[in-house]
C-alpha cells in the first residue's frame with residue numbers, strides 16, 4: 001500500500017518544528033513517521049521534537065531539496081521497510097528548501113511506487129517576512145505558492161496592518177493562494193491530514209544551484225556545561241545579519257546543582273533561551289545561519305569569547321560522506 005506524505009515547508013524559523021510537535025501531540029488516527037531536515041552541520045531540530053518518537057529520521061548535512069536528495073530517498077526507503085507501522089509520513093524540510101527540489105524525489109522510482117505527496121503546507125513568519133532580503137523573500141514566496149495551504153504563523157507578534165500587508169504581498173504573487181492565520185502553528189490535524197484541494201499544477205521547475213551557495217551556517221559545541229549568564233552574553237552579542245540561530249544547551253544556573261536543558265532560539269532579531277526541567281545534554285550545540293558572506297566570523301568570535309569553551313563543528317564540505325539516515329527501531 002502506498003503511504004501518504006505530508007510535507008511541511010517554510011523559511012528559516014517560520015514555525016515548522018512547532019507545527020510538527022503540534023501534530024505529533026495531536027495525530028488523530030494517524031501513526032506518523034517523521035523525517036526532519038536541518039540545513040546546519042548539526043541537526044538541532046531532531047532534539048527539539050518534543051514527543052518521544054522512535055519513528056524519527058534525521059536528515060542533516062545539507063538541504064533536502066538540493067544537496068541531500070539521496071538521503072531523503074534512502075530515509076523514505078527505510079520508512080517503507082516498516083510501512084505497516086505507519087499510516088503517514090511527515091516531512092519537515094529545511095528552511096532553505098525549495099519545494100520543487102523536494103517534490104522531484106517523489107517523481108522517481110522506487111519512491112514513486114511507494115509514496116505519494118498528499119499535502120504540501122507552508123509556514124510563513126508573519127512577523128518577519130517583510131524584513132527579509134530579496135532572495136529570501138522570493139524563496140519564502142515560492143514555498144508558499146507551491147503549497148496547498150499557507151499558515152500565516154506568529155500573528156500574535158504583529159498588528160493587523162502588518163498581517164494585511166503580508167497577505168497582500170503573498171496574494172499578489174498568487175491570487176488563489178489559500179491563507180490561514182495561526183499562532184504557534186495551532187491548526188487542526190484534520191485540515192492537514194484530511195482531503196486537501198491540492199494545488200493543481202505544482203511547478204516542477206529545476207532548482208537553480210544549491211542552497212549552500214546562497215546560505216551558510218556555522219555550528220559550535222561545548223563539552224562542558226555553560227554558565228547561563230555567559231550564554232546570554234553570547235546571544236546578545238551575535239551580529240544582526242544572522243537569519244537563524246538555534247541551540248540545545250546544558251546550562252548551569254546559580255544555586256542549582258545540576259545543569260538544566262536550555263533551548264536557544266534566534267529568529268527575526270529576537271533571541272530567547274527557554275529553560276526546561278530536564279537535565280542538560282552532555283554537549284551543548286548551537287547552529288547559526290546567514291546568507292553566504294554575511295556570517296561575520298570576527299563578530300561571532302567576539303561573541304564566543306563571552307562564552308568560553310566553544311569548538312567549531314566541521315562545516316558540511318569538510319565532513320566525510322554524510323551519514324546514511326537511520327531509523328530507530
Ligand SMILES: Nc1nc2c(ncn2[C@@H]2O[C@H](COP(=O)(O)OP(=O)(O)OP(=O)(O)O)[C@@H](O)[C@H]2O)c(=O)[nH]1
Nearest residue numbers: 012013014015016017018095153154183184185265
Ligand atoms: N510568538 C510566537 N512564536 C512562535 C510562533 N510559532 C513559533 N514560534 C517560535 O519561533 C521560533 C522558531 O520556531 P520553529 O518551530 O523552531 O521554527 P522552524 O521553522 O522549525 O525553524 P527552522 O527549522 O530553523 O527553519 C521558536 O522559538 C518558536 O517557539 C508563534 O506563532 N508566535
